Amino acid sequence: MxxxxxxxxxxxxxxxxxxxxxxxxxxxxxxxxxxxxxxxRAAGAPVEADVGKLAPGEMMTVEWRGKPVWIVRRTPEMVAGLEAHEDRLADPASGEAQQPDYAANRHRSINPEYLVVIGICTHLGCSPSDKFTTGAASGIAADWPGGFFCPCHGSIFDLAGRVFRSQPAPTNLEIPPHKWLSASLVLIGEDDATA
Ligand code: FES
Incomplete structure (x- = not known):
């Protein structure tokens, strides 16, 4: 050299x-x-989310314990549509322990208008995308009712985070503990049972 x-x-x-x-x-x-x-917050403290500016049909994401938490403001049509495809779901009545008791219902939430759900696929932990457009225009299926699509291995979930049958994801998306502090302020990570 x-x-x-x-x-x-x-x-x-x-x-x-x-x-x-x-x-x-x-x-x-x-x-x-x-x-x-x-x-x-990094250690897991509850986080407040103000949904005051969320329009019907929109979704926002907040971070809790390093995870994305989606808040979806469902339209009346979205809420009404949750019943129609239940025969195609793996766990339509939320039998698995993937949510607090107050979210073990058809809309998997306290208030039917708002879904609060952890945006992590229950298969291998990818983050699904929102696919709110219904029908063939969604690119998923002609009878798609709107929901979420995980691009990693193709799992699909409805607008309550309920997984369809025969998907790689074994269970519905997880609902975190949460409670409403006012009509537009939700506390994620704490409810009356955990406080
Ligand atoms: S991680 Fe979502 S389908 Fe595999």
Missing amino acids: SDTLKERRRLLIATSSAGAVAAAATAVPFIASLTPSERA
């Missing part, structure tokens, strides 16, 4: 090491810089 090449190599190694030290140096202050409420 020529002297010039050796010098270049030495400089390269020195630069890489300096980069590694800089990365390590910034990691510690980042964690230390979390406020007490941010640290509590």
Whole structure:
């Protein structure tokens, strides 16, 4: 190796090491810089979500314990449509322990208008996509009633997070403990049983 090449190599190694030290140096202050409420949130504290601006048919996502929690404001048509396809569902009556007792109903929620559900597929943990468009235009099936589609292995769930039969996902999506603090404010991660 020529002297010039050796010098270049030495400089390269020195630069890489300096980069590694800089990365390590910034990691510690980042964690230390979390406020007490941010640290509590990371550890699993309940989170409040304001749904005041959510229009019928829309969905928002909040993070709780590092997981996405979807809040869907269902239209009256969406709620009414939950009954029609129950013969195609694996667990239409929420027999499995995938939700608190107050969500073991057809709409799997406290208030039929709002679904609060953890957006993680019960197969291998991918995050499904919302597929609210019904019918053939959804790209799923002509009789698709609207719901969620997991692109990883194709599991499909309805607008209450109930899994259809013969899917890779074995159970319905999980409903987290939650309670309404007002008409537009929901607390996720705590209910009267867990408080
Ligand atoms: S992780 Fe959703 S279908 Fe496999």
